[in-house]
Structure formats: structure tokens, C-alpha cells
Amino acid sequence: MEELSILIGGKAGDGIRQAGQTLARLLNRLGYRIFFYDDYPSLIRGGHNFSIIRASKKKILAHKEKVDLIVALNQDAVEKHQHRLNSGGVILYDSKKVEAQGVGVDFIGLVKELGGVPIMRNTAALGALAKVLNIEWPILERVITDTIEKEVDLNLKIAQASYHQVEKAWLSVPNLNQKMLPLVSGNEAIALGAVQAGLNMYIAYPMTPASAILHYLAEHEDDLGVVTIHPESEIGVALMALGAAYAGAKTMVGTSGGGFALMTEALSLSGQGEFPIVFIVSQRPGPGTGVPTYTMQGDLSFVIHSGHGEFAKLVLAPGDAEEAFYLTGLAMNLAWKFQIPCFVLSDKHLSESIFSFDADPDKIKPEDPLLWDGQGEYKRYLDTQNGISPLTFPGNPVAVVKATSYEHDEYGITTEESEQIAKMQQKRLRKKKTMEDELARYEQVKVYGDPESKTVLLCWGSTKGACIEVAEELGLKVVQPLMLEPLPITPLREILSDADKIIDVEVNATGQLAKLLSAHGICIDDMILRFDARPFTVDFLLEKVKEVLS
Amino acid sequence: MTTVKELGTYAQNTWCPGCGNFGILNSIRKVLVDLEEEGLDLNKLVMASGIGCHAKIVDYIKVNSFYSIHGRVPPPITGIKLANPDLTVIGHAGDGDAYGEGIEHLIFSAKRNIDMTFIVHNNRVYGLTTGQFTPTSPAGFKGRSTPGGSPEEPLNPIDLMLSSGATFVARGFSGKPKHLQLLMKAAVKHQGFAFIDVLQPCFTFFNTYDFYNKRVYDLTDEAHDASERETAVVRAREWSYGEGERIPIGIFYQVSRPTYDEKLLAGRVPVNLKPGNITSVLEKHI
Numbered sequence: 105m106e107e108l109s110i111l112i113g114g115k116a117g118d119g120i121r122q123a124g125q126t127l128a129r130l131l132n133r134l135g136y137r138i139f140f141y142d143d144y145p146s147l148i149r150g151g152h153n154f155s156i157i158r159a160s161k162k163k164i165l166a167h168k169e170k171v172d173l174i175v176a177l178n179q180d181a182v183e184k185h186q187h188r189l190n191s192g193g194v195i196l197y198d199s200k201k202v203e204a205q206g207v208g209v210d211f212i213g214l215v216k217e218l219g220g221v222p223i224m225r226n227t228a229a230l231g232a233l234a235k236v237l238n239i240e241w242p243i244l245e246r247v248i249t250d251t252i253e254k255e256v257d258l259n260l261k262i263a264q265a266s267y268h269q270v271e272k273a274w275l276s277v278p279n280l281n282q283k284m285l286p287l288v289s290g291n292e293a294i295a296l297g298a299v300q301a302g303l304n305m306y307i308a309y310p311m312t313p314a315s316a317i318l319h320y321l322a323e324h325e326d327d328l329g330v331v332t333i334h335p336e337s338e339i340g341v342a343l344m345a346l347g348a349a350y351a352g353a354k355t356m357v358g359t360s361g362g363g364f365a366l367m368t369e370a371l372s373l374s375g376q377g378e379f380p381i382v383f384i385v386s387q388r389p390g391p392g393t394g395v396p397t398y399t400m401q402g403d404l405s406f407v408i409h410s411g412h413g414e415f416a417k418l419v420l421a422p423g424d425a426e427e428a429f430y431l432t433g434l435a436m437n438l439a440w441k442f443q444i445p446c447f448v449l450s451d452k453h454l455s456e457s458i459f460s461f462d463a464d465p466d467k468i469k470p471e472d473p474l475l476w477d478g479q480g481e482y483k484r485y486l487d488t489q490n491g492i493s494p495l496t497f498p499g500n501p502v503a504v505v506k507a508t509s510y511e512h513d514e515y516g517i518t519t520e521e522s523e524q525i526a527k528m529q530q531k532r533l534r535k536k537k538t539m540e541d542e543l544a545r546y547e548q549v550k551v552y553g554d555p556e557s558k559t560v561l562l563c564w565g566s567t568k569g570a571c572i573e574v575a576e577e578l579g580l581k582v583v584q585p586l587m588l589e590p591l592p593i594t595p596l597r598e599i600l601s602d603a604d605k606i607i608d609v610e611v612n613a614t615g616q617l618a619k620l621l622s623a624h625g626i627c628i629d630d631m632i633l634r635f636d637a638r639p640f641t642v643d644f645l646l647e648k649v650k651e652v653l654s
Numbered sequence: 655m656t657t658v659k660e661l662g663t664y665a666q667n668t669w670c671p672g673c674g675n676f677g678i679l680n681s682i683r684k685v686l687v688d689l690e691e692e693g694l695d696l697n698k699l700v701m702a703s704g705i706g707c708h709a710k711i712v713d714y715i716k717v718n719s720f721y722s723i724h725g726r727v728p729p730p731i732t733g734i735k736l737a738n739p740d741l742t743v744i745g746h747a748g749d750g751d752a753y754g755e756g757i758e759h760l761i762f763s764a765k766r767n768i769d770m771t772f773i774v775h776n777n778r779v780y781g782l783t784t785g786q787f788t789p790t791s792p793a794g795f796k797g798r799s800t801p802g803g804s805p806e807e808p809l810n811p812i813d814l815m816l817s818s819g820a821t822f823v824a825r826g827f828s829g830k831p832k833h834l835q836l837l838m839k840a841a842v843k844h845q846g847f848a849f850i851d852v853l854q855p856c857f858t859f860f861n862t863y864d865f866y867n868k869r870v871y872d873l874t875d876e877a878h879d880a881s882e883r884e885t886a887v888v889r890a891r892e893w894s895y896g897e898g899e900r901i902p903i904g905i906f907y908q909v910s911r912p913t914y915d916e917k918l919l920a921g922r923v924p925v926n927l928k929p930g931n932i933t934s935v936l937e938k939h940i
Binding site: 336348509 | 702918922924934
């Protein structure tokens with residue numbers, strides 16, 4: 105089997121994401137590449153949650169609407185999703201709770217009989233599922249042993265009993281004997297990339313879909329060597345981070361659009377005071393509270409234009425876990441190199457989806473910033489040719505380090521003199537030019553699909569996964585800028601120069617990337633926009649692109 | 655050893671003649687010189703300020719400083735202290751900063767008992783924005799935004815800090831610099847969140863010299879027990895920033911409690927932390 109998609113659905117509190125992750129691990133151990141999508145409303149109990157686990161022989165970065173198997177822990181999972189079944193697909197369901205055609209197993213009965221608690225229904229489902237997929241019991245046994253932390257023996261008993269309730273295998277999932285890869289979410293990749301670039305402190309106020317970065321770094325605080333802090337508000341978060349950076353700690357903050365709105369005051373201060381800081385903004389639908397647990401690419405314009413006053417910033421937009429890892433590491437290194445705020449712009453679809461992760465950690469190394477050589481009197485804002493002033497930190501016995509939000513002289517004392525003000529504005533903005541020269545050394549725009557095609561799918565961030573597969577199917581080219589501010593306009597112009605038709609694909613209602621390119625004279629021919637808070641799936645986008653091309 | 659003069663900078667002082675800020679500036683410089691003699695390394699000191707007349711103080715003292723924005727003094731110095739707990743941090747804020755725009759940060763600093771000194775230059779009027787009422791202006795205060803008189807009762811920051819968990823709560827008066835210096839010294843030496851509300855006349859917009867001179871008295875003259883929270887609250891409520899006959903100054907309350915930085919960091923110094931090993935963590939993801 106080249107690929108397989110499984111949907112697991114139930115109500116919140118049924119442990120759907122956990123069961124889905126265990127299933128993903130099971131398929132991973134058989135050598136499959138995984139994409140895991142999680143769909144859940146913002147509530148703790150009730151509602152309807154589902155996960156789609158797509159496994160393939162080749163690398164995949166998106167899921168499909170259609171699935172081969174539905175695991176139904178409640179009736180909704182059947183009613184809402186049975187239209188997704190491919191021909192030859194099958195529904196595995198909890199026979200005492202759900203009415204359906206397919207393979208029914210009395211999960212809750214088994215759990216009760218063996219003395220388990222209701223949440224263990226998902227273990228029973230996994231047992232039956234392994235049999236439906238013709239996976240040998242010892243493989244599931246090992247995954248459950250490695251994954252489940254409590255009551256391993258009881259869970260194994262339940263899974264095994266359920267496994268034997270299924271009379272025959274319905275599908276065949278052979279072992280591909282490919283290398284097993286770590287399964288990493290976008291948020292985890294962001295955390296790991298920052299650690300690899302020397303992160304010392306992570307400061308955040310909980311906000312979906314960025315919260316898992318805080319949880320992950322806090323959970324692994326000892327192994328990853330990062331101090332995590334959860335302060336009183338996003339305002340407190342960002343200002344604390346600037347203080348930490350001033351003291352010399354590599355610091356990162358993370359939030360979503362609403363939380364970032366509160367941080368923009370500190371962002372502007374980082375521009376004036378030249379504090380190095382990394383912002384992770386993981387988008388969700390707005391305006392206002394919007395739709396907290398779903399996805400959108402609606403904050404591109406907001407983030408690139410954020411903060412009052414004029415100052416340099418860098419905005420990077422990864423589209424999968426590996427890019428999230430590399431670009432977060434790059435953001436950290438460049439924040440310190442140029443003493444500017446650097447952004448990693450994610451969204452729910454990237455942050456919370458799980459990917460087979462094949463990144464090379466050695467490609468990120470912590471880089472030292474430009475440090476003061478100790479000669480003469482220290483001037484925090486020394487006016488230099490490239491705009492970058494050497495750093496030192498409080499505690500240095502021969503320096504006084506004066507950082508400030510006010511316009512200032514080189515030493516850091518307030519000024520309101522016209523000449524001095526113009527000089528310091530120029531000094532700070534000169535860093536932008538220095539940065540743009542440096543950025544030319546990095547890959548700024550990625551191209552996928554058929555590089556010769558004159559029809560281009562233009563995308564950014566998490567939309568790339570669906571675009572790549574559609575382009576491969578239809579023989580199109582995909583163009584994905586990795587940097588949005590400063591916009592890599594020279595390589596974009598070059599790559600797009602021979603395109604006959606540029607189709608912009610974004611998960612927002614107004615086509616924000618298209619607008620940005622149009623402002624630079626690049627004309628977009630068509631837009632495919634999705635703004636119902638759901639990401640593009642491969643088959644959904646394929647239909648849309650076909651419509652545009654017909 | 656540094657002298658008071660050496661602690662000055664070339665910045666031109668732009669406070670109004672007669673401003674209460676001079677009393678605070680001279681006091682803190684004197685205290686820093688004394689503390690250096692007692693072993694404090696001034697290179698390991700960071701001072702921060704917000705925005706307003708008070709905030710210029712960091713331009714006038716030659717020590718490491720973080721000139722922050724309005725209301726946001728506690729968060730950056732919390733970040734500084736947590737990044738490098740070997741540093742000593744002193745925050746200055748105005749009453750608009752501390753009790754208005756940034757009150758959440760003040761309350762949380764007290765709640766956490768972060769090891770910092772926090773000095774509020776409380777002139778009970780917005781000076782730099784030319785005379786509006788603040789959270790501690792008396793009810794009926796006629797400012798430029800409330801020409802008919804402030805409709806709000808003032809906040810009592812001493813009472814607020816006592817209920818927020820501060821482990822050192824004091825009030826000083828810029829007109830009594832010797833007394834203020836004792837408070838500042840004790841505050842910097844205190845392990846934990848040390849709060850001083852400094853009554854400070856604004857010569858231009860709210861001249862309270864006479865008002866305070868007639869009413870302030872030193873708590874130590876009346877055998878006040880600063881280790882008792884209940885008596886501290888009674889003294890705190892003796893004057894609620896409106897009218898009143900007697901205004902206590904001195905240390906209302908001082909107790910010892912583990913600090914936030916000690917508990918959170920457990921001996922770690924973030925600026926010296928070595929990057930972690932992601933390989934072993936990634937193995938758990940297979």
C-alpha cells in the first residue's frame with residue numbers, strides 16, 4: 105500500500121489526539137511517512153474531535169479530505185465523516201455506542217470487563233484497528249509499552265483482547281523497512297530549533313495555538329536547558345523578554361495574533377532599544393477571539409507592519425516542521441547578529457500538525473553576536489558603518505550599559521537634538537541594509553513541482569504541503585517565499601519572470617501575500633482563498649486549481 | 655570607591671527648580687556610594703525607570719540602566735534579574751506608571767516576591783503631560799482632564815502592596831532625605847520585593863510641601879512592629895491619600911519569604927546556561 109488515511113473521531117475527553125498519535129507512531133515504526141491533522145473545537149468535554157492520520161511511502165506535508173478508514177468512538181464520527189470514505193474503505197466502531205456498517209467491537213464492554221476506565225476505549229480501538237490493518241500484535245505491543253505512561257499492563261490487556269475480537273484483516277499495511285523518523289509537531293520543531301541556536305529563556309502566556317511551545321519546553325526543561333516562564337500577561341511577557349535580552353540571555357516569546365497585539369508596544373521598544381528578541385506568532389482566525397482552535401493566515405499584514413515607528417524587523421514563514429526548525433534557529437541567530445526583533449510566523453495548521461521530521465540538527469549552530477572588545481569607554485549605541493553596535497552586558501566590570509526607549513546618543517543618554525535624532529534613525533535603519541545583504545546568502549524562496557511550468561501556485565507557510573502535491577499531480581510549479589519581511593523581491597521577480605499564470609493560494613479572505621507582491625509590481629492572475637478556518641487539503645485544493653485552470 | 659559626584663553623568667538636568675525628584679536622586683546616589691562601601695558591586699547594579707519626570711533619573715546616574723516605557727518597569731527588571739540573578743535591580747516608577755498603566759506588573763511583582771527594589775516617585779499628579787489626576791490624586795483634584803474635579807477616590811498603594819504579598823513595604827518623603835536614605839538602603843538589602851512609595855511634591859502642578867511637612871511622622875517614633883501584618887494594615891489605613899491629619903512614613907512591614915528568582919531558577923543562571931541536547935529528546939519522538 106502506497107498510502108493510507110485514517111480518521112479517528114469522538115467527543116472531547118475521549119483522548120482522540122492521544123490515540124491518533126499512538127496510531128501515527130505505529131505506522132511510523134512500519135516505515136511510513138506521516139502527516140497528522142488534529143481538528144477540535146475550543147472546549148474540554150463534549151463536542152466533536154477528530155484526527156486524520158495520513159501515512160505514505162513518500163514524504164507528505166498535508167492530509168486529504170478522503171480517508172480509507174474511520175474509527176468511530178461516537179455517532180458523530182460516522183454522521184459527520186462517512187462521506188469521506190474511499191471506495192473499499194471501512195468503519196471501525198464502538199458497537200454499543202455507535203450504529204454503523206463495518207467492523208463493530210464492543211470497546212466499552214471490553215474495558216469494563218477487564219477493569220479499565222472509560223478513556224481506555226481508545227486503547228481498545230487501537231487494538232482492533234491494528235488487526236483491521238493486518239499489523240502484527242508484537243508491533244502494537246511495543247508501541248503501547250513505549251507510549252502509554254500509566255497502567256501499561258492493563259492497556260495491553262485491553263488492546264490485545266480487542267485485537268482478537270476482529271475476525272479478519274480488512275486492509276494490508278506492510279512494513280516498508282524505511283528508516284523511522286521522529287514525529288514532531290510544528291510547535292515542537294520551533295522549540296527545538298530555538299534550543300539548537302542557544303535559547304536560554306522562553307517566556308509566554310498561554311494562547312492557542314502557540315501554547316504547546318511553552319508546554320514542551322517546560323516539560324523538557326532539564327534536557328533542553330531552557331528556563332521557561334509564564335508571566336501575568338503578554339505585555340509582561342514581551343517586556344520581560346527585552347530585559348532578559350539586555351542582560352544577555354537568548355530569549356524567545358510565543359503567542360497568537362491577539363496576544364501579539366498586546367506585545368506590539370514592546371516590539372517597538374525593541375526597535376528603539378535594539379534588543380534582540382524572537383517572536384513566534386502562530387496565527388488563528390480573527391478578528392477578536394475569532395475561532396481559537398482553528399487555522400488562518402490572516403496576520404501577515406499585521407505582523408510585517410507591526411510596531412509604531414520605523415525600524416528593521418525580520419519575518420520568516422516556515423511551511424513544515426523542518427522549515428520551522430531551521431528558520432527558528434535562523435531567527436535566533438539573526439536577532440542577535442543585527443540586534444533586531446525576528447519573527448517566525450506560524451499558524452494552527454503548522455503548529456499543531458505532526459510531521460515525519462528529517463532535519464539535520466547540525467545545520468543550526470548558536471552564533472555569537474558582535475561583542476565589545478573592551479577598548480575605551482563603552483557606548484551601547486556606537487554609530488558604526490553597518491549600523492551594528494558591539495554588545496556587552498550589565499555585570500561587565502569596565503562598562504556601563506545604558507539601554508533606552510527614548511531617542512538617545514551613542515552612550516544611551518536621552519537626546520532631542522535634531523542632528524542626533526536623524527543620525528540615530530539612520531544608524532538603526534542602516535542595519536536593515538546590512539541585513540538584506542546578509543539574507544541574500546540564505547535560501548529565501550523555495551520552488552517545488554515542475555520548475556519548467558509556466559503556471560505557478562504561489563503560497564506561504566503551511567499551505568505549501570497541499571500546493572506541492574497538487575502541483576506534482578498537475579505538472580505545475582510552486583513558489584514559496586520563506587521570508588516575508590524584508591520581502592525577497594529580487595529572487596521572486598526572477599523566479600516568476602517567465603510565469604504565464606500566477607495563482608495565489610492562501611488561507612485568508614483577502615489574499616495578503618498577493619497584495620504584498622502586487623505592491624512590488626508582480627501581478628497575480630488568480631486567487632484561491634479558503635477562510636472557513638480549515639486548511640487546504642490536497643484533494644480540496646486539486647479541485648479548486650482545476651476549476652481555475654479550466 | 656565611587657564618589658557621589660562620579661555617579662553623575664553629562665546629561666543636563668531638566669527637572670523644575672524645587673522638584674521633589676532632586677531629593678530622590680541625591681538620596682539614591684548617596685545610598686549607592688554607601689552600599690558600595692559595604693560591598694555592593696555597582697557594575698552588577700541595574701536601574702530601570704518608566705516614562706515621566708521620574709524616569710529621567712537613569713540619565714542622571716552613571717550605572718547600567720534600562721529606560722523602559724510607561725508602566726513597564728517591573729517586567730524588564732524581572733527579566734534582567736531572572737536572566738542573571740547575580741545582578742541587583744532597582745526600579746523607579748511614577749505614580750501614573752506604577753498605579754495606573756502598569757499596576758498589573760506591580761501586583762505580580764509583590765505576589766511573586768521577586769528580589770527587586772521598587773521606588774515610586776509619587777507626586778500624585780502627571781507632571782510631564784502637564785497636570786492631570788493620577789491614581790493617587792485626592793478626590794476632587796482639579797487637573798486639566800478633570801477641570802470639575804476628579805470623580806475618583808485615590809488608591810492606597812501601601813494597603814495594596816500589603817494585600818499583594820510584598821515582603822517589604824515602606825513610605826518615604828522626599829523632603830526628609832536622611833530618612834529616605836535609610837529606607838532605600840534597607841530596601842536594597844532586603845531579599846525579595848521591596849516597595850517604597852515616596853511622597854514627592856510637584857512644584858509646578860501639585861505643590862504639597864507644606865501639606866506633608868505638617869503631617870508626616872516616623873513610624874519608629876511610635877514603636878511600630880513591622881513584622882505584624884495586621885498592625886501594618888492599620889497604619890497603612892491611617893492616611894488614604896486624601897485629607898487627613900497624620901501621615902506615617904517608614905517601614906510598615908518587613909518579613910522574609912523565599913524569592914521568586916530563587917524558586918524559579920533553583921540555582922540556574924540563564925546567561926550561563928549551555929544549550930541543551932535535542933538528540934536525546936528527539937529519540938523519544940520515534
